[in-house]
Amino acid sequence: MEAQKKLTRAEQKALRPIQILDAAFEEFVRCGFAGTRVEDIADRVGVTKGTVYVYFETKEALFEAMINHFSVPFQQLLAITESLSGSVTERLTSILGLLYDQIAEDRTTRELTRLVIAEGHRFPDLIDRHHDQFIEPVTAKVDALIVEGVASGEFREVPVEFSDIVVAPILTTTVLRLIFDDRRVPTPNKEAFLRVYFDLLFNGLLTKPR
Amino acid sequence: MEAQKKLTRAEQKALRPIQILDAAFEEFVRCGFAGTRVEDIADRVGVTKGTVYVYFETKEALFEAMINHFSVPFQQLLAITESLSGSVTERLTSILGLLYDQIAEDRTTRELTRLVIAEGHRFPDLIDRHHDQFIEPVTAKVDALIVEGVASGEFREVPVEFSDIVVAPILTTTVLRLIFDDRRVPTPNKEAFLRVYFDLLFNGLLTKPR
Amino acid sequence: MEAQKKLTRAEQKALRPIQILDAAFEEFVRCGFAGTRVEDIADRVGVTKGTVYVYFETKEALFEAMINHFSVPFQQLLAITESLSGSVTERLTSILGLLYDQIAEDRTTRELTRLVIAEGHRFPDLIDRHHDQFIEPVTAKVDALIVEGVASGEFREVPVEFSDIVVAPILTTTVLRLIFDDRRVPTPNKEAFLRVYFDLLFNGLLTKPR
Amino acid sequence: MEAQKKLTRAEQKALRPIQILDAAFEEFVRCGFAGTRVEDIADRVGVTKGTVYVYFETKEALFEAMINHFSVPFQQLLAITESLSGSVTERLTSILGLLYDQIAEDRTTRELTRLVIAEGHRFPDLIDRHHDQFIEPVTAKVDALIVEGVASGEFREVPVEFSDIVVAPILTTTVLRLIFDDRRVPTPNKEAFLRVYFDLLFNGLLTKPR
DNA sequence: CATGAATGAGGCTTCATTCAT
DNA sequence: TATGAATGAAGCCTCATTCAT
Numbered sequence: 001m002e003a004q005k006k007l008t009r010a011e012q013k014a015l016r017p018i019q020i021l022d023a024a025f026e027e028f029v030r031c032g033f034a035g036t037r038v039e040d041i042a043d044r045v046g047v048t049k050g051t052v053y054v055y056f057e058t059k060e061a062l063f064e065a066m067i068n069h070f071s072v073p074f075q076q077l078l079a080i081t082e083s084l085s086g087s088v089t090e091r092l093t094s095i096l097g098l099l100y101d102q103i104a105e106d107r108t109t110r111e112l113t114r115l116v117i118a119e120g121h122r123f124p125d126l127i128d129r130h131h132d133q134f135i136e137p138v139t140a141k142v143d144a145l146i147v148e149g150v151a152s153g154e155f156r157e158v159p160v161e162f163s164d165i166v167v168a169p170i171l172t173t174t175v176l177r178l179i180f181d182d183r184r185v186p187t188p189n190k191e192a193f194l195r196v197y198f199d200l201l202f203n204g205l206l207t208k209p210r
Numbered sequence: 211m212e213a214q215k216k217l218t219r220a221e222q223k224a225l226r227p228i229q230i231l232d233a234a235f236e237e238f239v240r241c242g243f244a245g246t247r248v249e250d251i252a253d254r255v256g257v258t259k260g261t262v263y264v265y266f267e268t269k270e271a272l273f274e275a276m277i278n279h280f281s282v283p284f285q286q287l288l289a290i291t292e293s294l295s296g297s298v299t300e301r302l303t304s305i306l307g308l309l310y311d312q313i314a315e316d317r318t319t320r321e322l323t324r325l326v327i328a329e330g331h332r333f334p335d336l337i338d339r340h341h342d343q344f345i346e347p348v349t350a351k352v353d354a355l356i357v358e359g360v361a362s363g364e365f366r367e368v369p370v371e372f373s374d375i376v377v378a379p380i381l382t383t384t385v386l387r388l389i390f391d392d393r394r395v396p397t398p399n400k401e402a403f404l405r406v407y408f409d410l411l412f413n414g415l416l417t418k419p420r
Numbered sequence: 421m422e423a424q425k426k427l428t429r430a431e432q433k434a435l436r437p438i439q440i441l442d443a444a445f446e447e448f449v450r451c452g453f454a455g456t457r458v459e460d461i462a463d464r465v466g467v468t469k470g471t472v473y474v475y476f477e478t479k480e481a482l483f484e485a486m487i488n489h490f491s492v493p494f495q496q497l498l499a500i501t502e503s504l505s506g507s508v509t510e511r512l513t514s515i516l517g518l519l520y521d522q523i524a525e526d527r528t529t530r531e532l533t534r535l536v537i538a539e540g541h542r543f544p545d546l547i548d549r550h551h552d553q554f555i556e557p558v559t560a561k562v563d564a565l566i567v568e569g570v571a572s573g574e575f576r577e578v579p580v581e582f583s584d585i586v587v588a589p590i591l592t593t594t595v596l597r598l599i600f601d602d603r604r605v606p607t608p609n610k611e612a613f614l615r616v617y618f619d620l621l622f623n624g625l626l627t628k629p630r
Numbered sequence: 631m632e633a634q635k636k637l638t639r640a641e642q643k644a645l646r647p648i649q650i651l652d653a654a655f656e657e658f659v660r661c662g663f664a665g666t667r668v669e670d671i672a673d674r675v676g677v678t679k680g681t682v683y684v685y686f687e688t689k690e691a692l693f694e695a696m697i698n699h700f701s702v703p704f705q706q707l708l709a710i711t712e713s714l715s716g717s718v719t720e721r722l723t724s725i726l727g728l729l730y731d732q733i734a735e736d737r738t739t740r741e742l743t744r745l746v747i748a749e750g751h752r753f754p755d756l757i758d759r760h761h762d763q764f765i766e767p768v769t770a771k772v773d774a775l776i777v778e779g780v781a782s783g784e785f786r787e788v789p790v791e792f793s794d795i796v797v798a799p800i801l802t803t804t805v806l807r808l809i810f811d812d813r814r815v816p817t818p819n820k821e822a823f824l825r826v827y828f829d830l831l832f833n834g835l836l837t838k839p840r
Numbered sequence: 841c842a843t844g845a846a847t848g849a850g851g852c853t854t855c856a857t858t859c860a861t
Numbered sequence: 862t863a864t865g866a867a868t869g870a871a872g873c874c875t876c877a878t879t880c881a882t
Contacts (some may be wrong), residue, residue: 039872039873165410166415168381172377178327180341207363260859539662558641574836579822584799593794595747599757600757601665620788626719678844681841684841743841
């Protein structure tokens with residue numbers, strides 16, 4: 001309140017939609033699309049229902065705008081992966097570590113995943129976006145590295161197109177945190193988790209490989 | 211239809227609540243808790259709203275009863291695992307194969323997972339049940355096998371308490387199917403998937419283990 | 421209340437939609453389509469808003485159903501006109517007298533005319549119905565009689581297709597009553613009005629016809 | 631557009647309220663009082679809602695101001711009628727011709743009539759104005775001419791106070807155009823219409839007057 | 841004057857729930 | 862048991878109106 005009073009009208013106006021989108025994120029995550037009341041979103045911002053409708057035509061439009069707003073910061077990660085150097089193992093390790101930060105540790109991405117799972121039925125665009133911006137790029141990147149590793153002799157001859165399996169522990173952590181959120185199942189320690197994850201991924205369980 | 215006509219009236223009536231639970235499953239899966247209309251459930255059974263309330267006090271009670279109804283058949287799987295014999299590797303393979311059938315391939319369990327993720331917030335019991343009946347037993351079983359494998363020298367010295375990583379590809383397949391349902395991302399071929407999964411799990415990616 | 425309690429459920433149910441249509445007529449006439457509150461219609465019947473929506477999907481559907489409900493009893497009049505006998509003058513007189521009763525004196529038809537004028541823009545069907553059921557049949561009938569009168573020599577050679585002029589005093593009375601409703605402009609005495617109307621229609625104003 | 635660009639800012643501002651009244655006329659005619667949105671009126675002028683409220687306190691005040699604005703030009707016609715000369719028949723013919731132009735052919739008067747019929751309930755002043763400025767003067771004038779015609783022997787002994795009947799074809803044309811607006815029922819050709827109208831009015835239908 | 845963000849009362853509509861039959 | 866008419870609370874959305882800039 002104090003801080004906001006110093007803002008000019010113009011600044012306020014530019015801020016409003018973002019404030020609303022932030023509030024919408026929290027409420028939609030908490031209650032799902034159907035369960036969320038537009039008034040609760042407004043309350044969170046400190047405005048009235050009507051104000052929300054000044055910026056967004058319908059609850060549905062607000063939901064979609066919110067998803068778009070929070071779906072951006074994945075591009076950066078993909079850019080970083082291009083600049084990596086070192087052995088394939090090193091690069092794959094780096095990428096999976098970054099993915100862990102992005103998908104499992106970042107609350108926003110995590111909750112976005114919840115919404116994709118919960119509301120995908122009613123928002124097919126949501127699924128397409130999610131696929132094109134998240135799943136496909138990651139899959140492509142990991143696949144490419146595996147191919148490279150196999151070609152260079154660093155990796156064994158494993159069939160490609162199953163990069164899901166490689167990435168699986170990350171998505172699984174995300175989902176378990178979504179479900180239990182530190183309740184019942186503790187959030188794993190990142191360092192320890194990655195150590196075991198990579199150890200298993202690269203070396204396998206067996207003492208003597210077949 | 212044919213079969214039902216032969217039922218006596220008494221049998222019909224004993225069937226009602228189950229028909230309602232089945233219909234409730236479909237609708238809650240399709241629309242989520244808040245988005246589902248009791249009337250749509252009734253329509254699916256071919257009765258009127260009132261009838262639903264003869265058997266279930268509230269929509270919430272119906273939701274919980276539905277979850278309970280569809281959460282049963284996991285016990286069997288756990289029982290089977292007790293009767294397995296062979297090396298630890300063989301037994302782990304068997305169990306993971308069964309889990310794949312149960313979690314990734316079985317539509318009911320899959321959709322139950324969706325509901326846990328989507329509605330867990332508002333139904334804490336749901337999460338507790340899910341933990342006690344699904345996660346904990348599986349985790350315990352897999353952990354026990356790993357401990358056994360390490361003790362017997364069959365497995366390398368891997369830290370326990372990370373059985374999530376071992377099971378991850380199964381849950382990941384489940385979640386990807388929930389999201390994409392054969393749209394955009396094809397459902398993997400079971401045999402091929404398991405082959406790669408087990409190959410990676412036991413042997414790791416590297417040609418020469420560190 | 422007293423009387424209604426004796427009705428069975430089934431009778432009540434059959435009555436409800438008609439009660440609602442009656443109430444809707446009064447409210448829509450009083451406030452127009454946009455100005456009418458569904459709740460006021462419900463109040464008039466003694467039920468709650470929800471009940472109205474049990475029978476009619478939307479306010480718009482209710483409006484249209486109401487128009488249809490009150491647009492019926494015009495057919496009878498047209499039937500009567502077929503059975504008339506006597507000179508053309510006598511028959512025309514009879515018909516115009518009946519029309520006066522139907523259009524100018526009958527409150528329902530009068531108010532329906534108000535709605536056609538006021539709401540026709542937004543309900544094009546309304547105008548088509550009104551044309552097909554009211555205007556066209558009357559016009560055709562009057563035209564036919566004039567043609568017959570001219571043919572028989574009873575009437576002067578007047579151009580046809582201007583039966584509007586013949587009927588005009590009736591519609592004008594309707595409209596003036598709609599506007600002033602006994603306020604400012606008194607409702608004319610029917611007998612006196614018809615006498616002058618017919619005198620003028622048949623004989624004209626001039627002492628010595630041209 | 632061209633013309634407006636040459637206006638000084640001061641002239642522009644003096645124009646504003648009239649532009650708003652013009653826009654209000656169109657919208658109120660199109661949607662009625664309750665159905666019209668102040669914003670649509672503003673849009674039509676190319677300003678924002680707030681501007682409308684600079685000039686008019688409420689939507690209701692705007693409606694009334696609009697009615698007043700468009701109700702003026704009838705005085706002129708009445709003035710003209712004073713200066714006519716010739717036989718009563720000639721003068722009556724002239725007056726009815728002018729009335730036809732004013733009431734049936736002039737879109738503004740026609741739509742004003744629609745508003746009187748549609749909104750009169752909620753704006754009693756509207757009805758009073760309409761009576762005092764339109765109905766009463768016309769009625770008085772026509773009545774006076776009939777009295778004069780009867781006195782001079784030009785007209786038959788018809789009862790006075792039924793000038794409505796004489797004017798009816800004009801109002802009827804107005805109303806039919808309001809309802810059908812060239813849809814379904816074609817607008818009559820003015821010359822032909824007036825010829826038949828006057829022929830009937832002065833000579834009546836019958837070959838041999840009674 | 842003009843703006844347009846914000847308000848908040850109020851209308852339409854939905855739907856979980858009840859209850860007399 | 863089953864019905865379905867009725868309820869009424871509550872949600873989405875609209876829009877006349879205000880006011881700081």
